[in-house]
Amino acid sequence: MKILITGGAGFIGSAVVPALQKEGYDVYVLDNLSFGSREFIKITDDHFFHADIRDSSIVESIVSTLHPNIFIHLAAIHFIPYCNQHPFEAADINVRGTMNVLSACKKINCLHKVLFASTAAVYPIIDAAICEDHDLHPLDIYGLSKLAGEHLFMKYYLETRIDTIICRFFNAFGPNETNPHLIPEIEKQLREGKRTIQLGNLTPKRDFIHTYDMAAAFIKLLKLENSGYDTFNLGRGIEYSVVDIVEAFERQLNEKINIEIEPARVRKVEREHLLADVTKLKRKTGWEPEWSIDEGIKDLIKSWNQ
């Protein structure tokens, strides 16, 4: 089974690619390395395409030459403040890039399944755990671009009837983070020796899922037979505040960490809760998360001295 994975050299790709290789899939990566790195994954030159999904002719030539059986679309830009500052670039990569890859996929007849990395950012602000069939209402250009991606994948499914899985990722954490999200920001300040760290909003709670658990869910989703068009939340099903995360670092370092609020970091529009209902993923695939927040943070700290 040949798998082509766009954005496979990125943060989540760095967990998904080795998991797929371990399962025996023949994995090919297409990535422009704008955020990712070849060092995150073990991939030979003949399995790596240094290419940009905005270039329709190169994407088409790669897909039609390779003839993959499975296509996974992770390539995107997704750091929300960056997307807000660069909305046209976000739309160009996340929407036009997605149109390009789907147009290339439509021209081949060897695909069994396609998977798309969507996001919890397609949901509106809500204080309870969110199910996949909840109304969708993105708050920003990033969420909007991913919702457009979901619609494009739905259209692809209706035209081809090839199994299409939409994965709505919640907050990933683990090694090789490429964007300045909360956990790498805390790590950066702690590694600089600070034990009073500067952060923004402290109360928002997020559902942090380890990238290794995400990769395990991906493998399970790939194995679903005749799944048609389906959508799954990929979260841990537990939410943690910023303070909870800092306390997990305190426990693992066995040191007191103080927090100072830095006004420049405070987001004016912020969701207080973002929690996945993962009942459907568990029921349909048998997946169970294995990494707790403490184990994940312990693993990150262990890597500081390597």
Ligand SMILES: NC(=O)c1ccc[n+]([C@@H]2O[C@H](COP(=O)([O-])OP(=O)(O)OC[C@H]3O[C@@H](n4cnc5c(N)ncnc54)[C@H](O)[C@@H]3O)[C@@H](O)[C@H]2O)c1
């Ligand atoms: N990290 C999270 O918490 C999270 C949450 C929700 C959804 N997602 C989605 O998961 C996917 C992977 O995210 P990630 O955290 O690994 O981010 P990432 O930035 O580390 O990975 C994206 C990869 O895509 C590549 N890429 C970007 N633009 C490209 C282009 N024009 N052409 C080819 N390659 C390009 C980057 O080099 C990178 O390797 C994205 O689609 C993202 O929107 C991530």
